[in-house]
Amino acid sequence: MSNTIDLRGVCCPTNFVKAKLALEMIDAGEVVEFLLDDGEPVKNVPRSLKDEGHKLLNLKETDGFYILTMEKVE
Amino acid sequence: MAAGRKKSSIDLNNLKAGGFIKERGKDLFTVRLRVPGGRMAVTRLKKIAEVAEKFGGEFVHLSVRQSIELININFHDFDTVVAELGEGEQKVASCGARVRVPVACGGCEYNPNGLVDTQRSAMEVDRDLFGIETGHHKFKVGFSGCPFDCPKAAINDVGFVGAIWPELDRDECISCGLCAKSCAEGAIAMDPENKPVFSPDRCTYCGDCVKVCPTEAWKTVKKGYTVRIGGKWGRHPLIGTLYATFLPEEKVVEFIAAVLAWYKEKAEGLGRTRLGDVIIREGSASLLDHLRRTFPDNVVGKTILPQVVDNRVG
Numbered sequence: 001m002s003n004t005i006d007l008r009g010v011c012c013p014t015n016f017v018k019a020k021l022a023l024e025m026i027d028a029g030e031v032v033e034f035l036l037d038d039g040e041p042v043k044n045v046p047r048s049l050k051d052e053g054h055k056l057l058n059l060k061e062t063d064g065f066y067i068l069t070m071e072k073v074e
Numbered sequence: 075m076a077a078g079r080k081k082s083s084i085d086l087n088n089l090k091a092g093g094f095i096k097e098r099g100k101d102l103f104t105v106r107l108r109v110p111g112g113r114m115a116v117t118r119l120k121k122i123a124e125v126a127e128k129f130g131g132e133f134v135h136l137s138v139r140q141s142i143e144l145i146n147i148n149f150h151d152f153d154t155v156v157a158e159l160g161e162g163e164q165k166v167a168s169c170g171a172r173v174r175v176p177v178a179c180g181g182c183e184y185n186p187n188g189l190v191d192t193q194r195s196a197m198e199v200d201r202d203l204f205g206i207e208t209g210h211h212k213f214k215v216g217f218s219g220c221p222f223d224c225p226k227a228a229i230n231d232v233g234f235v236g237a238i239w240p241e242l243d244r245d246e247c248i249s250c251g252l253c254a255k256s257c258a259e260g261a262i263a264m265d266p267e268n269k270p271v272f273s274p275d276r277c278t279y280c281g282d283c284v285k286v287c288p289t290e291a292w293k294t295v296k297k298g299y300t301v302r303i304g305g306k307w308g309r310h311p312l313i314g315t316l317y318a319t320f321l322p323e324e325k326v327v328e329f330i331a332a333v334l335a336w337y338k339e340k341a342e343g344l345g346r347t348r349l350g351d352v353i354i355r356e357g358s359a360s361l362l363d364h365l366r367r368t369f370p371d372n373v374v375g376k377t378i379l380p381q382v383v384d385n386r387v388g
Contacts, residue, residue, distance in 0.1 A: 043256050047286040051186055056288035059250045066255070 111196030112140030188219030237279030304350035
């Protein structure tokens, strides 16, 4: 998958704002992966993205961080 | 009366609910404005700034209960200040043994954590109960929109915290695990089939699972306020305890009125005594029974006495 946005090491709310900026460059309907740290980021970022109308697809834990799969909704 | 002196004329009706508080120094008073829930229309704020500039000192003070207080107001100006604030728009608040202006967080219109409309509740309480004389002591009400409880509901005489009860529709769950990850209380764990298992005892009703769920598999099946009664701060703090759960928002005024009725009766003859101290004298069962008659679906089976915070232990 080409749309991978690494938000590890970025704290709230910068990670969410970075996610929003990255999503500006992606077409609606495309699937994106966000790499998120455990703790506040994995609790807050998915909820905020859902609140903006995007479609959350999956969350997977890998080597101490999380991969959130999401479809961009315009 | 000394010859040639003219007595000042002041409309004493304006002073009935209090809100005019004596300052150090001759003739000067603080005028506490009525700002339920801390919401202040920008147009009103401008008006207040004009009045403050004209009659007050160089600053206003933001009180700890969300009021704006005009400082250094000369008592001769009371009537003019009240008139210029615009009686319909910006009223003066209260002090003394009365129902005070309710405090509230921002609520749920723009705050993503808010579960209930605390602003509406605060406005309703302000409209229907503000300024009522308790006969005993002050009476404070506070509203929090979610269990983060920024307004510290449990240190009010009656404190409300927004709450929702979640329920899972397993068929709509896509096993993403976001709910389990989002639950700060560990009330949700994923089972071997990768479906969430809910431990109700751990739930604090915050609704994070509902908010994060991508498919609306977690649903809100109950919504309302958790109610704590008997709190106060000050010299001898008490933490209010649980009396009701999921009290519907539209029953808030009626509920507080019922608490007030019990307080008025039970504190008779006790002098200046807060609700929490009356509960400690009477026992919590008396108030629980009284409230259960009107709110059988929401009042809890048992509770504990207001919790003393011993602030003299060092």
